[in-house]
Every structure is written in structure tokens, then in C-alpha cells.
Amino acid sequence: MPQDMSFLDDYLVRPNPQAARLGATVSGIDQTGATVETRVVTERALTLYLNAQEIVTMMTIGDHPDALALGYLLNQNMLKRGDVVDAVDYDEELEVVVVRTPERTNFEEKLKKKTLTSGCAQGTAFGDLMEAIDEIELPKAELRTSWLYALTKKINTTPSLYLEAGAIHGCVLCEAERPLVYMEDVGRHNAVDKVAGWMFRNNVDPAKMIFYTTGRLTSEMVIKTVRMGIPVLVSRSGFTEWGVELARKAGLTLIGRARGKRFVALAGEQNIIFDQDPDTVEEEGGRSRRKGAGGDD
Numbered sequence: 359m360p361q362d363m364s365f366l367d368d369y370l371v372r373p374n375p376q377a378a379r380l381g382a383t384v385s386g387i388d389q390t391g392a393t394v395e396t397r398v399v400t401e402r403a404l405t406l407y408l409n410a411q412e413i414v415t416m417m418t419i420g421d422h423p424d425a426l427a428l429g430y431l432l433n434q435n436m437l438k439r440g441d442v443v444d445a446v447d448y449d450e451e452l453e454v455v456v457v458r459t460p461e462r463t464n465f466e467e468k469l470k471k472k473t474l475t476s477g478c479a480q481g482t483a484f485g486d487l488m489e490a491i492d493e494i495e496l497p498k499a500e501l502r503t504s505w506l507y508a509l510t511k512k513i514n515t516t517p518s519l520y521l522e523a524g525a526i527h528g529c530v531l532c533e534a535e536r537p538l539v540y541m542e543d544v545g546r547h548n549a550v551d552k553v554a555g556w557m558f559r560n561n562v563d564p565a566k567m568i569f570y571t572t573g574r575l576t577s578e579m580v581i582k583t584v585r586m587g588i589p590v591l592v593s594r595s596g597f598t599e600w601g602v603e604l605a606r607k608a609g610l611t612l613i614g615r616a617r618g619k620r621f622v623a624l625a626g627e628q629n630i631i632f633d634q635d636p637d638t639v640e641e642e643g644g645r646s647r648r649k650g651a652g653g654d655d
Contacts, residue, residue, distance in 0.1 A: 365512045371422075371539045371556065373518040373528070380419050381523055397523040401544055406430060407456040419519070419526070419543050422552050423448045425559065426543075427455040429551030432558055433582045439558070491584060496609045497565040499589035501626075504634040505568070506592065508535035510616050513570060514594075514642065518542060520572060529553050530570040531562075531588075537570070546573035550582050557586065564588045575601045575614050584608045590626070592616050597624055618642035
């Protein structure tokens with residue numbers, strides 16, 4: 359019986375895996391020497407400016423450059439919630455995005471205080487990144503297991519580059535059992551920054567939101583989720599020790615290895631409401647695993 363895909367209508371933003379700009383079909387051979395064709399994702403350099411100051415050049419698949427730019431600045435603490443942004447200008451030919459603010463920011467000092475983290479592709483965060491853990495008080499939020507099971511099934515069957523080609527990470531902003539905004543990129547930090555930028559532009563209240571990622575639950579992912587003010591973080595992948603420690607300190611509900619009927623909670627366990635019998639949930643099928651996936655991503 360075909361799966362009901364009407365849930366796709368709930369999305370405000372979702373991937374378009376067939377977009378020509380985001381991927382290409384290339385030929386090669388497999389282990390038997392037979393000719394094969396496969397879909398691969400694109401990578402493009404995007405240089406971000408804050409007013410007249412060059413900040414960083416990122417490797418990205420090239421969609422939603424405005425959201426990526428805003429989210430990067432927010433999650434590096436170079437923009438604050440409530441700050442005024444006059445414009446976000448993107449030049450596709452030059453591959454440059456400029457965020458314009460009416461006032462000079464304090465980014466010069468921040469550029470001198472970088473701390474390397476474990477994010478893939480470009481994983482840096484500024485030296486004051488721990489301010490989020492120490493200063494932000496997350497709202498109390500419940501997580502129903504029925505929501506978790508529904509979300510993982512919907513996200514894992516949503517058409518995406520993650521399923522089509524692999525070599526990419528996805529992040530999804532959710533409310534209760536509904537996935538709302540699904541962003542993808544070659545690095546998980548880019549995908550989460552796109553969601554953060556979209557939230558900023560659309561003035562989203564994070565208190566009732568759930569954040570889902572295909573990537574590992576690292577310190578960087580926890581810090582960015584806390585900085586966004588989202589009280590629940592879910593992943594189909596595993597944990598790092600520091601990620602768990604920071605989640606517990608921040609009061610973040612942290613769920614990992616969420617696949618089919620299975621999940622593990624290592625922070626915020628008291629916020630979980632077990633309202634669905636796991637025996638009523640299907641195991642995850644092979645189609646829900648990205649190409650080349652195996653173990654914790």
C-alpha cells in the first residue's frame with residue numbers, strides 16, 4: 359500500500375532534490391567494472407560579508423544563501439535576536455552574500471577568538487560560544503514519543519538530496535509531529551545555520567519547536583540549538599561526550615539514534631511523555647537510509 363505523502367503539504371520549506379543547480383549526474387564504474395551513473399551534490403564557494411567586512415568563505419550547495427548568511431552570523435554571535443538587518447544582498451555570479459546592518463558590530467574582536475570544533479567542512483565557532491550555555495534559559499517543553507515516531511518517519515521519507523545522493527546533511531525545524539522547514543547542505547553546520555537564518559527572517563518563536571538533524575550530536579550542534587532557543591534536539595545519529603554534557607547543563611532534551619521505533623535519550627529524560635507503544639511502530643526501511651550511510655554519521 360503506497361504511503362500517504364499528504365504530510366508534504368505541512369512543509370513551509372523542503373528540499374528539491376531534482377534542482378539542476380544542486381546536483382549532477384556523473385558516470386563511473388562499480389566493483390564489477392560495469393558502467394554506472396550516480397547523482398552527486400554540488401559544492402560552491404560562498405563568501406559572506408557583514409557590511410564591508412569579509413567574514414568567511416563557506417563551501418555550500420548554493421541554495422538559500424540569505425538564510426545561510428544570517429544563520430551563520432547569529433550562531434557565531436555576530437548578530438543577536440532583535441538586531442536590525444537592513445538587507446541581505448546575494449550576487450549569484452560573484453557568489454557573494456552581503457548582510458547589511460545600520461550599526462557597526464563587534465565582530466572584529468570575535469574574529470580574533472576562534473575555537474576549532476568538530477563540525478565537518480568548516481567547523482569553527484567563536485571563543486565566546488559558551489555564552490549561550492551560561493546565559494540562555496531554555497523554555498520547558500515536553501516531547502511526546504508519538505511526535506518523535508511520526509517525525510522520523512515523515513522526515514526519512516521526504517524527497518531529499520540526503521536520500522537521493524548522500525554526502526550531505528539535513529536539519530529540520532519541527533513543531534509537535536509536523537516537520538516545517540527542511541534545509542540541507544554538505545556540512546551540518548551550514549544546514550543548521552540555514553534554519554537559524556530562516557527563523558530570524560520569519561520571527562519564529564522557538565519555544566515550541568523541535569530541531570532534528572541527520573548529523574552527530576556534537577558540542578557545536580548542541581550550542582547552536584541552545585543559541586536558537588530550541589528546547590529539544592533529535593538526531594538519527596549518535597552522541598559525543600561533550601555534546602551530552604553541554605545539553606545537560608543547558609537543560610536541552612537530547613535524543614539520538616532515532617530510527618524507526620528506537621531512540622536513546624541522554625539529557626532531558628524527564629520531559630519525555632511515552633504516549634505510544636513502540637510495538638505499534640514500524641522498523642525503519644532501507645529507503646530511509648542515505649546512500650553510503652552506515653553507523654553513526
